[in-house]
Amino acid sequence: MTDNYLYQFMFMRFLFLLSLVLVLLTVSLSSQQPLCREDERSALLQFKDGFIIDCSASFDPFAYPKVASWTPEKEHSECCSWDGVECNEDTGHVIRLDLSSSCLYGSINSNTSLFHLLQLQRLNLAFNNFNHSQIPFGVGHLSTLTYLNLSNSMFWGQVPKSLANLSSLATLDLLKCWLHGEFPTEIFLLPSLRFLRVAYNQDLIGHLPEFYSSSSLQVLTLEGTSFYGKLPTSIGNLSSLHVLNFRNCHFSGSIPASLSNFTQLTYLDMSGNTLTGHIPSLSANLTQLTFVDLSYNKLSGMLELDMFLKIKSFSVLVLSSNYLTLLTRISSNDTLPQFHTLHWVLATYRSSQISYATKTN
Numbered sequence: 001m002t003d004n005y006l007y008q009f010m011f012m013r014f015l016f017l018l019s020l021v022l023v024l025l026t027v028s029l030s031s032q033q034p035l036c037r038e039d040e041r042s043a044l045l046q047f048k049d050g051f052i053i054d055c056s057a058s059f060d061p062f063a064y065p066k067v068a069s070w071t072p073e074k075e076h077s078e079c080c081s082w083d084g085v086e087c088n089e090d091t092g093h094v095i096r097l098d099l100s101s102s103c104l105y106g107s108i109n110s111n112t113s114l115f116h117l118l119q120l121q122r123l124n125l126a127f128n129n130f131n132h133s134q135i136p137f138g139v140g141h142l143s144t145l146t147y148l149n150l151s152n153s154m155f156w157g158q159v160p161k162s163l164a165n166l167s168s169l170a171t172l173d174l175l176k177c178w179l180h181g182e183f184p185t186e187i188f189l190l191p192s193l194r195f196l197r198v199a200y201n202q203d204l205i206g207h208l209p210e211f212y213s214s215s216s217l218q219v220l221t222l223e224g225t226s227f228y229g230k231l232p233t234s235i236g237n238l239s240s241l242h243v244l245n246f247r248n249c250h251f252s253g254s255i256p257a258s259l260s261n262f263t264q265l266t267y268l269d270m271s272g273n274t275l276t277g278h279i280p281s282l283s284a285n286l287t288q289l290t291f292v293d294l295s296y297n298k299l300s301g302m303l304e305l306d307m308f309l310k311i312k313s314f315s316v317l318v319l320s321s322n323y324l325t326l327l328t329r330i331s332s333n334d335t336l337p338q339f340h341t342l343h344w345v346l347a348t349y350r351s352s353q354i355s356y357a358t359k360t361n
């Protein structure tokens with residue numbers, strides 16, 4: 001008996017000491033700063049040196065020079081703690097760079113040392129002033145990139161095809177980049193892409209590809225570009241889509257009935273195109289819809305307004321400036337609590353006729 005107790009006691013003591021050692025080991029390891037890699041530090045410094053720091057050149061009034069803390073002095077050499085820089089804790093590689101609104105002013109090309117940061121996963125260069133540089137094709141070397149944000153940064157010119165090299169890319173924001181030329185359709189088909197915004201690039205032309213059902217696109221915004229052509233039936237393959245915004249583009253042809261495949265869709269804006277034909281029956285599966293704007297097109301035919309009223313979350317419908325005849329069983333006097341703007345929208349009709357059927361019950 002006594003032996004047994006002694007044995008148990010010794011064993012507990014051993015366990016206690018073992019856990020103590022483990023705890024100390026963990027503490028000492030985690031208190032160690034990740035070590036910035038020499039080559040990546042000099043790549044960052046070289047990148048910084050390529051620009052003038054001028055906050056008045058940014059579109060963001062709250063821009064401040066993040067790179068001011070980036071200095072070669074030994075006491076500041078831990079580049080992983082520099083403003084806007086984030087490293088992998090194990091390897092010390094720079095994996096995230098957020099230099100949005102950092103007052104960078106000057107040109108950028110494929111020689112930039114930034115493209116030596118081969119482990120980079122997120123890159124945000126929004127709201128700087130790259131002085132009408134083209135988007136460097138070298139960005140295609142960053143094959144692990146999942147997030148790329150170049151919005152509002154005074155780029156200019158063509159989108160390089162090597163963007164399409166980024167097979168892990170989930171988010172691409174090219175809002176207001178002064179892009180022109182033809183947008184590479186391959187980008188729509190990037191296998192991991194969930195968010196694509198190329199809005200407000202008036203001179204950018206392009207057309208939609210045939211979409212595959214493997215697409216994970218959730219947000220597709222082409223507002224204010226010169227994308228043209230028909231909407232392919234295969235757009236119905238984008239069944240994960242939440243937001244579809246083609247406002248003020250140059251799309252023509254009819255609205256494909258395959259849109260009824262968008263069971264996740266909440267926001268649909270195709271206003272200001274030259275779409276023709278009738279509006280397909282959308283409501284059966286589109287139970288998440290809250291906003292539909294199809295105004296300023298050439299849509300015609302009869303539309304059963306009540307199909308939208310059946311959707312619980314629905315709140316805004318804009319159909320003005322078309323050749324539509326709207327049918328509804330609801331009298332114009334009925335109050336529709338979930339439909340705040342309906343009456344206002346109907347009141348602003350220009351070329352669309354409205355036929356009110358009398359309520360039957």
Ligand SMILES: *[C@@H]1O[C@H](CO)[C@@H](O)[C@H](O)[C@H]1NC(C)=O
Pocket residue numbers: 052105106107131
């Ligand atoms: C911006 O571009 C203009 C015209 O090419 C040039 O004169 C100017 O020096 C550039 N500024 C910077 C900071 O690179």
Ligand SMILES: *[C@@H]1O[C@H](CO)[C@@H](O)[C@H](O)[C@H]1NC(C)=O
Pocket residue numbers: 109110111
């Ligand atoms: C890039 O660097 C190479 C070699 O250093 C040079 O020959 C080339 O002109 C540079 N390209 C640009 C666009 O600056």
Ligand SMILES: *[C@@H]1O[C@H](CO)[C@@H](O)[C@H](O)[C@H]1NC(C)=O
Pocket residue numbers: 137138139140141142143162165
């Ligand atoms: C595309 O990626 C591969 C490796 O992932 C790389 O070798 C190649 O240089 C990249 N192409 C461009 C144009 O960046």
Ligand SMILES: *[C@@H]1O[C@H](CO)[C@@H](O)[C@H](O)[C@H]1NC(C)=O
Pocket residue numbers: 100101124126127149151171172173195
């Ligand atoms: C891109 O960066 C700007 C500025 O930081 C931000 O407002 C915008 O939401 C970003 N876009 C995405 C898709 O994250």
Ligand SMILES: *[C@@H]1O[C@H](CO)[C@@H](O)[C@H](O)[C@H]1NC(C)=O
Pocket residue numbers: 211212213214233234235236237258
């Ligand atoms: C959806 O994509 C598949 C391939 O994944 C294709 O065969 C099919 O034609 C597409 N659907 C439509 C309606 O085009």
Ligand SMILES: *[C@@H]1O[C@H](CO)[C@@H](O)[C@H](O)[C@H]1NC(C)=O
Pocket residue numbers: 213233234235236237238239258261
């Ligand atoms: C609807 O989506 C499914 C996959 O989610 C796809 O197989 C089907 O082809 C799509 N239908 C149309 C008309 O695009």
Ligand SMILES: *[C@@H]1O[C@H](CO)[C@@H](O)[C@H](O)[C@H]1NC(C)=O
Pocket residue numbers: 260261284285
């Ligand atoms: C609703 O979705 C189901 C399956 O996702 C599909 O079979 C059916 O055709 C859809 N209905 C309409 C009106 O599109």
Ligand SMILES: *[C@@H]1O[C@H](CO)[C@@H](O)[C@H](O)[C@H]1NC(C)=O
Pocket residue numbers: 331332333
């Ligand atoms: C709607 O209200 C007006 C005045 O309040 C009334 O004259 C009219 O008969 C009503 N119309 C219907 C269809 O109830």
